[in-house]
Amino acid sequence: MKYNKLQKGIDELKSIKMTSSEKELVLSSILKSSPKIVKPIKSTWVSFSFMALLERNRLVYYIIIPLIIVLSGGGVVFASADSLPNGILYPVKVKILEPVEGALIFSQTAKAKHESNLAKRRLIEAETLAEAGKLDISTEDKINILLENHTNALNKALDKAVVEDINSKNETEDISTNFRAEMNAHARILDIITKKEEHKNENGSQNENQNQNIDINTNIQIKQDKKEEVAKDGELSNTARSSAEKVKDNDKQQEVKSGEVYVQKKDKIENLINTTDKKLEVHITEDKKFNNRKVIVNTSKTFNKAKSELEEADKKNREGDSKEAYKALLDSESSIKEVNILLESHYENEEKHEEENHNDD
Amino acid sequence: MEMDLTKKFESVYEIESDAIFRFCLLRVSNRETALDITQETFLRFWQSLQKDKEILSNRAFIFTIAHRLIIDWYRKKKSLSLDKMLDNEDGADYEVEDQMSTEGKLESSAEGRFLIEKINELPSSYRHPLYLRFVEDLSPSEIAEIMGVSINAASVRINRGLIELRKITGYEIQ
Numbered sequence: 001m002k003y004n005k006l007q008k009g010i011d012e013l014k015s016i017k018m019t020s021s022e023k024e025l026v027l028s029s030i031l032k033s034s035p036k037i038v039k040p041i042k043s044t045w046v047s048f049s050f051m052a053l054l055e056r057n058r059l060v061y062y063i064i065i066p067l068i069i070v071l072s073g074g075g076v077v078f079a080s081a082d083s084l085p086n087g088i089l090y091p092v093k094v095k096i097l098e099p100v101e102g103a104l105i106f107s108q109t110a111k112a113k114h115e116s117n118l119a120k121r122r123l124i125e126a127e128t129l130a131e132a133g134k135l136d137i138s139t140e141d142k143i144n145i146l147l148e149n150h151t152n153a154l155n156k157a158l159d160k161a162v163v164e165d166i167n168s169k170n171e172t173e174d175i176s177t178n179f180r181a182e183m184n185a186h187a188r189i190l191d192i193i194t195k196k197e198e199h200k201n202e203n204g205s206q207n208e209n210q211n212q213n214i215d216i217n218t219n220i221q222i223k224q225d226k227k228e229e230v231a232k233d234g235e236l237s238n239t240a241r242s243s244a245e246k247v248k249d250n251d252k253q254q255e256v257k258s259g260e261v262y263v264q265k266k267d268k269i270e271n272l273i274n275t276t277d278k279k280l281e282v283h284i285t286e287d288k289k290f291n292n293r294k295v296i297v298n299t300s301k302t303f304n305k306a307k308s309e310l311e312e313a314d315k316k317n318r319e320g321d322s323k324e325a326y327k328a329l330l331d332s333e334s335s336i337k338e339v340n341i342l343l344e345s346h347y348e349n350e351e352k353h354e355e356e357n358h359n360d361d
Numbered sequence: 362m363e364m365d366l367t368k369k370f371e372s373v374y375e376i377e378s379d380a381i382f383r384f385c386l387l388r389v390s391n392r393e394t395a396l397d398i399t400q401e402t403f404l405r406f407w408q409s410l411q412k413d414k415e416i417l418s419n420r421a422f423i424f425t426i427a428h429r430l431i432i433d434w435y436r437k438k439k440s441l442s443l444d445k446m447l448d449n450e451d452g453a454d455y456e457v458e459d460q461m462s463t464e465g466k467l468e469s470s471a472e473g474r475f476l477i478e479k480i481n482e483l484p485s486s487y488r489h490p491l492y493l494r495f496v497e498d499l500s501p502s503e504i505a506e507i508m509g510v511s512i513n514a515a516s517v518r519i520n521r522g523l524i525e526l527r528k529i530t531g532y533e534i535q
Contacts, residue, residue: 005472006532012473013496016386017379018396026400027374030407031367 084125085139094146102153108161109168109175115154116179119243122147123186126236130193135236144239151243154179158247176247177330181337183244187237189345194234248331262317265329269310272336276303279343299342306335370407373419378403380497381427387477387492388431398434402427421503424493428507479530487522494519 018026046052077097080089098118105111126143129135158172280303309332316325381402386395405426409416416422480492489508493499499507505515526532 006476006530009472009476010496013383013387013477015473016383018382018399022396023378026378026396026403027371030374030400030404031370033404 084129085142086129086134086136108157108164109171112154112157112161112172112175115150115157116175116182119147119150119154119179120182120186122150123183123190123236123240127186127190127193130190130197133197140236144236147236147239147243151246155246173330177334177337179247180244180334181341183240183247184334185338185341185345187240187244188342190237190240191234194237244334248334262322262326262329265326265333266310266313269306269329269333269336272333272340273303273306273310276306276336276339276343279340283343299339302335302342303339306332306339309335366410370403370410373406373423374403377420377423381423384424384427384492384497385431389434394434398427398430401430418503418506420499421506424497424499424503424507428489476530479526482529483522483525487518487525490515490518491522491526 076089076092080087080092080097083089083093102111102114105114122143126135126140129139154175158176161168161172280300309328313325313328313332316322316328378399382395382399385398385402386392389395389398402423406419406423409422480488483491490504493504493507494501501516501519502512504519505512508515508518510518
């Protein structure tokens with residue numbers, strides 16, 4: 001009975017219909033109102049188009065589109081390679097490009113070299129910016145952090161390299177002395193540039209004061225501000241020097257070398273000292289010939305330091321303290337390499353002027 | 362070609378127009394609105410035919426269009442009613458959304474009205490599959506296509522809806 005009621009209900013619902021006139025009206029309005037859709041005429045050139053190529057062969061999607069992505073991404077990475085810390089692409093360089101390069105190096109010795117080069121690159125970037133007067137505090141902090149990271153990574157790689165291959169000790173020593181030399185040399189160069197900038201700024205502000213008669217209190221304030229910035233600028237060179245010290249400390253952990261190794265190393269350093277001495281001679285004669293100036297005092301000091309460290313090494317060796325003797329030998333190597341780096345850089349002249357100015361005073 | 366298309370459309374229209382109209386009327390409760398939505402539904406179907414769109418089941422396709430147009434209509438109506446209510450501060454002119462209009466009531470007699478009222482009391486997930494299955498005789502696969510669910514889910518909804526309907530109507534449905 002109840003089932004019949006349901007069927008009856010359904011039948012009643014089904015009886016709801018449009019009237020024939022409504023049906024006619026709706027149909028005619030649909031057929032009249034709808035504009036005939038004109039299909040676009042295919043161009044005869046369509047078969048040569050890029051889109052036609054995509055439509056014909058779906059595989060092209062999987063080749064061309066990733067290629068476009070790779071090329072455009074590669075372009076950004078390539079462009080970032082020469083960017084400086086204040087550039088937009090710099091994060092791409094230090095967070096993508098360089099870590100990827102590092103990840104593709106599997107030997108620990110090569111990794112240590114890579115980290116050492118990166119640390120050097122950071123200091124050169126800082127020098128470039130400082131020279132242009134664009135090294136502000138935030139950029140300096142950024143470089144400081146990166147430099148510390150590179151030093152830590154270098155220390156780790158050096159430790160691992162020795163564990164990985166005992167024969168690579170000579171190579172790791174070379175890397176570490178080179179790193180120390182680079183850090184100390186670039187720290188000094190950075191100091192020279194910073195002093196030069198400071199000097200320029202002081203002169204500039206003095207001239208400005210004379211011309212515009214600015215209030216004395218304001219002048220003092222400007223000077224103080226600049227001094228603060230300069231003081232801050234010294235931080236990066238300090239970090240570089242402490243990085244060199246860190247690697248030096250790492251060297252101390254090394255075991256005592258045999259007599260033969262010591263002699264070989266000593267010969268190598270002596271050769272290096274002799275060639276550097278000749279280079280210094282050339283600089284002195286050129287200097288005398290052209291403007292009769294004194295040779296760079298600081299560079300000469302470092303040269304003498306290298307020599308005295310070598311002598312100390314000999315002394316320790318004679319005393320039988322071979323560990324200390326080898327350490328002094330490595331210090332001497334690092335110092336003589338530092339002299340070479342300074343001689344090769346064009347900043348030595350600047351230092352020359354600095355020294356001369358001090359002497360004149 | 363054009364003639365074939367028109368003939369095809371006319372034959373589909375002849376078979377399905379009443380079902381679509383009924384489907385619309387029972388949900389919007391207004392004859393004029395139901396006619397408008399029916400016309401719009403078939404207009405879109407006609408345009409799809411002209412564009413050579415691939416249509417697997419004409420019936421499911423037309424019901425899907427109608428189903429979406431009704432949802433659109435409800436959305437529009439809701440926003441209109443809200444505006445109206447805000448215009449009139451005491452809300453005297455506010456019309457209850459689902460109240461059946463006079464025309465709607467005239468369309469069906471006692472059993473039909475009782476049945477549709479009970480179907481409307483069901484949750485919406487059961488309401489539409491049940492109506493399409495028993496009133497419009499659509500297959501579970503067609504219902505699944507309209508509702509945008511799997512065939513299995515559509516069958517489950519029909520069965521559960523049926524159990525719920527039996528509870529609230531007291532009908533013995535097999």
